[in-house]
Amino acid sequence: MKKIGNQTIKFDNPPTILETASIVGPKEAQGPLAKYFDQCLEDEFWGEKSWEKAESKIIKETMNSAVAKSKIASSDIDFCFAGDLLNQCISSSFGLRDSNIPFFGIFGACSTFVEGLGLAACFIDGGAANYTLSTASSHFCSAEKQFRFPLELGNQRPQSAQWTVTGAGATILSKNGTGPFVTHFTPGKIVDMGIKDSNSMGAAMAPAALDTLVTHFKDTGRNPSYYDAIYTGDLGYIGKDILTELIATKGYNIKSNYNDCGVMIFDKDSQDTHSGGSGCACCASVFSGYIFNSLKTKKLKRILLIATGALTNSTTAQQGESIPGIAHAVSIEL
């Protein structure tokens, strides 16, 4: 691998995405992408006594499903990269503690899935691994409880709020294979434009997505039209519109081939999800479900996946801080 331009890593022998898996909750099961997920749960507990334990079970079983589908032994996976939204990333560390795979805990808020996918690709192309696993999870109930209000309060949510996806996505990369290939990785910088409304995460994260997207185009010499599709992680309806407008001022037109996983995963009108989906699992499950399917069936041949994260918590909000954003991008090509 080598760095090209300011901050993009180009892989010399692009790793193959061998297999993916996704498990989602009951609300996601009613959304337009339901048929692409491996498993849809009937309730948010999945037989566990707490939402946190349920989230750990989801990431664990998603990992197990990806390994089973890939037909490689889990002992052949050299390294695992995982993270989530819970304090101290407990859903990953408890969910994967029995995996017996060397473990890298990562935190990029909702950008975690692509951060892990990019790091994993670096390990493979750099020569340290033959197989890697990257995974990320989120859970509507554990996230609401932790970041906002007790669900029992029945608090009203503003129209700019997003709905945290319950679920997980997992991806196994292989050194050898016939694609889809991870060809480039553009890790993002932290961008903070001063947005303080924690019910408007899309607006807070859109400038970070803009920064990474423009950098990716400059570093690679590519234009938006190079890609069949460009997907952001969870900007939602509001953030998607902001990004589309902002990038036009930089001379790039993404109107015809750009969508956001948070816009895609729910039906806005019937599901009352306001500005759309969010959470690590939004991008992770939509990629591991719908997008990977589109690549395997060659409906899409070149995509850019940009996961976005808001690097904030409830303490910083209480202390009057703004919301720093970050966005990490990977190019995936046949």
Add this chain to the structure above:
Amino acid sequence: MKKIGNQTIKFDNPPTILETASIVGPKEAQGPLAKYFDQCLEDEFWGEKSWEKAESKIIKETMNSAVAKSKIASSDIDFCFAGDLLNQCISSSFGLRDSNIPFFGIFGACSTFVEGLGLAACFIDGGAANYTLSTASSHFCSAEKQFRFPLELGNQRPQSAQWTVTGAGATILSKNGTGPFVTHFTPGKIVDMGIKDSNSMGAAMAPAALDTLVTHFKDTGRNPSYYDAIYTGDLGYIGKDILTELIATKGYNIKSNYNDCGVMIFDKDSQDTHSGGSGCACCASVFSGYIFNSLKTKKLKRILLIATGALTNSTTAQQGESIPGIAHAVSIEL
């Protein structure tokens, strides 16, 4: 780089540790390693309005200090790896949000510093970077508030408890240089032996340190005596004794050349720190201060640094869960 044995990465062109920096709080300033830190603060707030903001300032200024001492421009640093103990790793992301360096958020609890150092070395040896920055922080007051009890309560602490280090350490790696070199990286697996006492973190983490240490010896074919010194991150007095005993049962004797950063940073008798120091900054500041000095002055020529982390939070403790541990190791040699 290439993988050797089960889970160790051997670097083909070992990156040089170009420079380090460390800033610590007032209690650490009264400890036996005080003279090795770049800066010792007079109070826990450092002019900020909250402990969280103080911790962000500490990691920011530690990064700035490392960059200034290295005499390279911060714009020449390709990627930054950072993390901390606060929920959603806010001290890193707020502290480094103005750095303008592509950012990887990582979470390995108190193992974070070595996780970042190892990832950074992989990026350099793999070809993706010429310079990297790795940093980690912790803060006694923000950690106590978040993980245990309000400080104002004046709660008594059991003798097995550890004292979270206030501070940060930062390391700049360079592709070219004359050493000290990062030669090997053994990332750890999650190990959970069922310990549930969150006032006995050393005991919870010792089995993970054992697993990584034995794996490192097996993977590299080295014995403990190969190293001038072996340092764990923050097992403290109790965890240090457990590790020394456990590894003897595996046929390795580390009694003569092993110490723990948590044991070294405080004077147990005069400082009332019970089982010793802990926190991301324990290993980060002791390495970036004392140990790096010993390498530069050639008092030590070959060391193994194993940072240990407890992947737990207050919710998992309340839900009756045990404490999973992890340990990541790097070999550093002249």
